[in-house]
Amino acid sequence: MSDLLEFGKTVLLAQPFSNLIGAELTAMEEGNAEIVLLVRDELKQQHGFVHGGVISYLADNCLTYAGGSVLGDSVTAEFKINFVRPALGQKLIARSTVLSLGKRQAVCECKVTAVKENKETLVAVAQGTITKLD
């Protein structure tokens, strides 16, 4: 495991909310990050889909990890998310990439997919700004 991924995993474990959700950082390298989440009933809304708040959490966090991979310790300043399909399946995968890197900020994109019986479907796309902590 790379130092960057090991560092990222340590940070994620230090986030009580990420533990409550059950997210796992599965990749982190310069300019990219991937977070996987196994779907369970308590992550759903009233129609049986994964709650939009869970998907927002994944996008927010994965954007920060991609930005953090090039900026160091950083936070999400803002992001925008489009939900494009109801999220159904056994697990969700968020993948984020740095689109542009400045001195203090990185603009990143994130795609969230749902995996159902080995078929992966896009459920949300996000774009946002990650800011380096002073």
Add this chain to the structure above:
Amino acid sequence: MSDLLEFGKTVLLAQPFSNLIGAELTAMEEGNAEIVLLVRDELKQQHGFVHGGVISYLADNCLTYAGGSVLGDSVTAEFKINFVRPALGQKLIARSTVLSLGKRQAVCECKVTAVKENKETLVAVAQGTITKLD
């Protein structure tokens, strides 16, 4: 309690993820909604602030309730959120308002504040589109 608020509370209780988070719908009337969340350690990130994913959940859900108050059963199609201050305190309050209502969609805004020793501070602002379910 109004019928609308009672209906809204029933829907929120039917969302397993909202129960996991611990959100409470405290107001719902035509064009407005308010959700309150008591802060506890498992909602935080590694620096002791409430996790951005929790704030995103609140904005997402509160936007849907404001939109749903005029559209009926509906979902968040997309939203954008700016995090303006670290979220510290005993509780968070999300308040959402319909800015414009169309036939199938409502555009809504949401402000999220953190209450610390009775002082309320703005921590995030969001804007998004709520779409009526067919």
Add this chain to the structure above:
Amino acid sequence: MSDLLEFGKTVLLAQPFSNLIGAELTAMEEGNAEIVLLVRDELKQQHGFVHGGVISYLADNCLTYAGGSVLGDSVTAEFKINFVRPALGQKLIARSTVLSLGKRQAVCECKVTAVKENKETLVAVAQGTITKLD
């Protein structure tokens, strides 16, 4: 006229594109700005409405003026806009307000209305981040 408004008008006149569009800064005070644009045919799209690009320009620029009123020389880092009604009428008015002010950035909102026979209708809402130039 206040010094701030006079300064703002000087900056707008120094923007060739704002002259091409024909925008006028009608108010600028700490935390707020207003830009007015008289509608003419060359600002329209193929259906006779004002082009979305014109409305985006207005929102972008008005957000910068509101942010600039408290930050000094600054630029729009990012914004999001929802078009809520087709823009028809004799003039457009953009009004922007600072929602939150940090050291280097301000988060602002903007509402754009169209005035037709003295009736003002909301046509777009925007939210964005203004960043102080170093």
Add this chain to the structure above:
Amino acid sequence: MSDLLEFGKTVLLAQPFSNLIGAELTAMEEGNAEIVLLVRDELKQQHGFVHGGVISYLADNCLTYAGGSVLGDSVTAEFKINFVRPALGQKLIARSTVLSLGKRQAVCECKVTAVKENKETLVAVAQGTITKLD
């Protein structure tokens, strides 16, 4: 020239504002569109960069063309744009792609680059929703 590109060019020519700006549709195929704009002084702001409103126009319009390539006659419902570099150079190129297609809407992304002495630099990224006209 494909029928789709020819149709797209006809629509762009029917937009007075696109003529005022001077935009040219250079590609349109199912799920993709490209718009090119030659930079001239009247498209700039006070620091000599292309005005953010011009870049917003390009993103907005190119998103609509990508969405329209699969939806037919349609409009931009909303979009979000991050400006990542000052826009300097001889021309701007906007390229947009459909990320997800629904019955009435397409979610699309757009990248805007500036070409200076044959070097292409990313200046803005956008994401938005295109809605089919009824």
